[in-house]
Amino acid sequence: SKSSSKLGTGLTGMFGGRRLDDDALEDLEDLLIMSDMGAKVSSKITANLAKTRFDKDISDDEIRIALASEIEAIMKPREQVVDFADGPRPRVVLFVGVNGSGKTTTIGKIASKLKEQGAKALLVAGDTFRAAAIEQLTVWGERAGIPVLSKPTGADAAGLVYEAIEKAQREDLDLVLVDTAGRLQNKAELMSELAKIVRVTRKLDPDAPHDVILVLDATVGQNALSQVEAFRHTAGVSGIVMTKLDGTAKGGVLVAVAEAHALPIHFVGVGEKAEDLQPFSASAYAKALVGLGQEETV
Amino acid sequence: MFDALTDRLGGIFDGLTGRGALSEKDVSAALREIRVALLEADVALPVVKDFIAKVKERAVGEEVIRSVKPGQQVIKIVHDGLVDLLGGEDAETRLRVDNPPSVIMMAGLQGSGKTTTTAKIAKRLSERDKKKVLLASLDVRRPAAMEQLAVLADQLGANVTSLPIVQGQMPAEIARRALQAAKLGGHDVVFLDTAGRTSIDEQMMAEAAEIAKIAQPKESLLVADALTGQDAVETARRFHERLPLTGLVLTRMDGDGRGGAALSMRAVTGLPIKFLGTGEKLDGLDAFDAKRVAGRILGQGDIVSLVERA
Numbered sequence: 126s127k128s129s130s131k132l133g134t135g136l137t138g139m140f141g142g143r144r145l146d147d148d149a150l151e152d153l154e155d156l157l158i159m160s161d162m163g164a165k166v167s168s169k170i171t172a173n174l175a176k177t178r179f180d181k182d183i184s185d186d187e188i189r190i191a192l193a194s195e196i197e198a199i200m201k202p203r204e205q206v207v208d209f210a211d212g213p214r215p216r217v218v219l220f221v222g223v224n225g226s227g228k229t230t231t232i233g234k235i236a237s238k239l240k241e242q243g244a245k246a247l248l249v250a251g252d253t254f255r256a257a258a259i260e261q262l263t264v265w266g267e268r269a270g271i272p273v274l275s276k277p278t279g280a281d282a283a284g285l286v287y288e289a290i291e292k293a294q295r296e297d298l299d300l301v302l303v304d305t306a307g308r309l310q311n312k313a314e315l316m317s318e319l320a321k322i323v324r325v326t327r328k329l330d331p332d333a334p335h336d337v338i339l340v341l342d343a344t345v346g347q348n349a350l351s352q353v354e355a356f357r358h359t360a361g362v363s364g365i366v367m368t369k370l371d372g373t374a375k376g377g378v379l380v381a382v383a384e385a386h387a388l389p390i391h392f393v394g395v396g397e398k399a400e401d402l403q404p405f406s407a408s409a410y411a412k413a414l415v416g417l418g419q420e421e422t423v
Numbered sequence: 424m425f426d427a428l429t430d431r432l433g434g435i436f437d438g439l440t441g442r443g444a445l446s447e448k449d450v451s452a453a454l455r456e457i458r459v460a461l462l463e464a465d466v467a468l469p470v471v472k473d474f475i476a477k478v479k480e481r482a483v484g485e486e487v488i489r490s491v492k493p494g495q496q497v498i499k500i501v502h503d504g505l506v507d508l509l510g511g512e513d514a515e516t517r518l519r520v521d522n523p524p525s526v527i528m529m530a531g532l533q534g535s536g537k538t539t540t541t542a543k544i545a546k547r548l549s550e551r552d553k554k555k556v557l558l559a560s561l562d563v564r565r566p567a568a569m570e571q572l573a574v575l576a577d578q579l580g581a582n583v584t585s586l587p588i589v590q591g592q593m594p595a596e597i598a599r600r601a602l603q604a605a606k607l608g609g610h611d612v613v614f615l616d617t618a619g620r621t622s623i624d625e626q627m628m629a630e631a632a633e634i635a636k637i638a639q640p641k642e643s644l645l646v647a648d649a650l651t652g653q654d655a656v657e658t659a660r661r662f663h664e665r666l667p668l669t670g671l672v673l674t675r676m677d678g679d680g681r682g683g684a685a686l687s688m689r690a691v692t693g694l695p696i697k698f699l700g701t702g703e704k705l706d707g708l709d710a711f712d713a714k715r716v717a718g719r720i721l722g723q724g725d726i727v728s729l730v731e732r733a
């Protein structure tokens with residue numbers, strides 16, 4: 126990565142030859158807060174560190190490694206790669222989230238991977254609201270060589286999803302990836318539209334949707350927690366993808382999310398191209414957050 | 424969902440009401456709560472620290488000692504301090520569009536709301552100010568980005584048109600073509616909607632700087648998501664370094680986020696916040712209002728009536 130994280134930069138030179146006393150711990154807690162972990166989790170992690178190292182001399186690198194391992198311990202149980210091409214047939218995967226978080230792009234990236242695996246998939250342009258959302262998904266479908274089912278802008282999204290699943294069952298497809306319109310979680314009307322999409326899929330397959338992927342933007346702050354809660358409640362989120370980790374934000378709020386919700390994190394987005402999707406790794410995420418092993422790779 | 428600040432401060436201030444004077448110790452206890460509230464609202468930590476220091480200076484003083492309800496007085500000081508930091512009650516939010524064709528450049532991170540905001544401001548300028556507006560998408564990267572702007576322009580009536588799409592042109596070429604078309608077409612305002620970019624993508628930031636150099640925009644607006652966390656300062660600072668920014672737009676204020684990013688970005692750049700995005704639809708645009716945003720950040724809409732009730 127080109128950048129070192131804020132936390133990493135902040136740590137550089139901070140602890141060289143310094144005793145891990147109350148002042149130092151406070152500085153450290155501040156740095157964690159600056160990575161969007163939130164006040165509560167930051168203070169918890171700092172307290173954990175203090176348990177074993179309070180008043181000891183500690184180097185920058187030692188503190189980074191210790192921090193990374195605290196974070197990794199929280200994130201490790203959430204690390205769960207998923208192979209959408211496997212499992213029930215047709216596997217119905219719904220992508221949900223707030224506006225602009227990266228849903229459509231993430232579907233495009235996954236579609237490209239699936240094509241390489243030789244899976245028979247169908248993309249569904251369930252965002253029937255936003256201008257040119259259908260065209261955007263269509264371009265990704267063409268790139269991946271996977272068909273896209275759509276209806277004109279303004280059509281009922283739930284109806285489209287119903288038809289898509291019927292079609293996938295009829296044609297014995299491996300999976301159906303459903304794009305949905307971005308919606309803010311506090312908008313009751315839009316959230317009930319999403320609930321309707323979920324209900325409709327169940328009519329054709331009581332186990333569907335098999336995956337409901339919440340797409341979170343790495344720049345988001347504490348609002349991510351409310352996003353997870355609301356989308357879980359409405360759509361039964363089964364897993365998370367975090368996008369835009371290639372920018373200056375390192376998505377620290379994911380630690381707070383992981384503390385509060387036993388939801389697997391499947392992938393991270395690190396760019397806008399098809400190949401810019403990686404399986405989530407607790408260790409890599411923790412290291413990137415504290416700026417470990419990044420300077421070396423410049 | 425969030426505790427209102429008054430609830431949190433309740434305990435501290437209950438004890439103080441009627442006593443009539445605030446010691447430094449009392450103020451510090453209250454400010455610790457305010458610090459947490461601001462952090463929960465996603466105000467960036469360095470901004471929080473500066474702000475708290477200033478409030479403390481003001482609070483531990485005569486003003487407070489003389490006031491009858493010292494607790495409420497601290498909240499008022501905090502609120503007024505936020506309004507100040509956000510640019511004051513009559514912050515200048517008008518756009519400079521008096522020299523046709525005036526160029527307005529839109530920039531920001533991926534998915535922040537640039538294209539939608541372009542159409543929203545165009546709608547406002549054409550309907551309220553009777554301007555003839557040209558919209559040009561310089562986003563040659565994201566699938567269907569240009570089509571998106573064209574579709575939005577079509578929804579906006581005869582006074583708003585979009586520059587015809589020519590495949591294969593580079594952003595700088597499109598900018599030149601847009602300026603030319605605006606001159607020939609007698610447009611008052613021409614919008615350059617740029618592709619989303621991260622602030623550390625050197626090539627893309629250089630491209631944006633080049634576009635600004637060519638187009639000499641009267642207004643360059645950084646469009647940012649109001650739900651942004653601590654990264655708001657980093658993004659604002661880096662875009663401000665590279666582009667001749669003249670203002671900020673915070674989108675998704677219709678969410679239930681507390682919008683601390685507005686304060687962070689304003690504090691680090693000193694740029695006025697011109698608009699707030701309040702929905703997906705093209706009428707979802709409000710002129711910036713510092714009091715409203717301050718109340719929002721503190722988790723309570725109407726501070727003034729609260730103070731008056733006290």
Ligand SMILES: Nc1nc2c(ncn2[C@@H]2O[C@H](COP(=O)(O)OP(=O)(O)OP(=O)(O)O)[C@@H](O)[C@H]2O)c(=O)[nH]1
Nearest residue numbers: 224225226227228229230307369394395396533534
């Ligand atoms: N840098 C970066 N940009 C990304 C990433 N993922 C998506 N984007 C960009 O973010 C912007 C928004 O992505 P979309 O896929 O359109 O987001 P969406 O959630 O479908 O948006 P709506 O449908 O409008 O709610 C686009 O410009 C994408 O190219 C990522 O991992 N890194």
Ligand SMILES: Nc1nc2c(ncn2[C@@H]2O[C@H](COP(=O)(O)OP(=O)(O)OP(=O)(O)O)[C@@H](O)[C@H]2O)c(=O)[nH]1
Nearest residue numbers: 224225533534535536537538539619675700701702
């Ligand atoms: N709720 C809400 N949604 C908004 C607002 N502004 C924009 N959006 C939505 O946010 C998503 C992204 O908006 P765009 O205008 O495409 O963002 P952009 O910055 O042009 O995105 P890229 O060009 O991909 O970088 C879309 O779903 C918009 O409808 C707003 O104020 N409120």
Ligand SMILES: [Mg+2]
Nearest residue numbers: 228229252258
């Ligand atoms: Mg989309």
Ligand SMILES: [Mg+2]
Nearest residue numbers: 537538562568
């Ligand atoms: Mg755009």
